[in-house]
Amino acid sequence: MGQGLLFPIINELVMSTKFQFLPTDTPQSTRHLYYGVVISSFFLAWFIGSVYIAKLSDSIGRKTAMVLCLVGAMAGYAITVLSLLSNSLWLLILGQVISGFTTGNQPIVQVVIIKVINGFKRSNRTLEVLNPQITVSLFGFSVLLKSIIKPKYYPCANGIIFTLQSLK
Structure with missing residues (x-):
């Protein structure tokens, strides 16, 4: 709530x-x-x-x-x-x-996101270009989009962050 x-x-x-x-x-x-x-x-x-x-x-x-x-x-x-x-x-x-x-608890969530992102960077899977701070900002932006866009388009708002994370 x-x-x-x-x-x-x-x-x-x-x-x-x-x-x-x-x-x-x-x-x-x-x-x-x-x-x-x-x-x-x-x-x-x-x-x-x-x-x-x-x-x-x-x-x-x-x-x-x-x-x-x-x-x-x-x-x-x-x-x-x-x-x-x-x-x-x-x-x-x-x-x-x-x-x-x-x-x-928001700082805890941000640390977890950065740790996960750094884990992806070390394993050469994603995010070689994007640094963790930009990715956290993009995650926040996608959450904002979820609140603006109609519920049936939520997968589209979720897809923005994952599309940006998969860039090399």
Whole structure:
């Protein structure tokens, strides 16, 4: 579940009075402040968590760190759902912080991609021309294309990265 899915939901919950997530007499300026805190707490925790999760993966292993991040993200999303059921702003912020912190696994994924790419380079199979940073950027571009292109064309978006990787 990405944060892009939650933005409109959190906006309606915090800013609107019809859902009564916050008391109806809460001033609009306070609602704006709470909305900013909820949204920024995820990204601040992501920023901080990426450093700690990357260090943790060096000591316990990448696979274990990835599983830990997935479990943490699941716990964060469960707390977020619980906050919606109980109309608790502080549980919502806590859920966002936990899921943001455990979303910090992106550096691990980038390292794994670079290791796989370097393995391909050593075995003379692919990527003699492309360096790992360009390939990671192209991978990110293909993920972006997947979100833009209609679902029935996903194989086309996936094929871009593999076509670029097979260049010699």
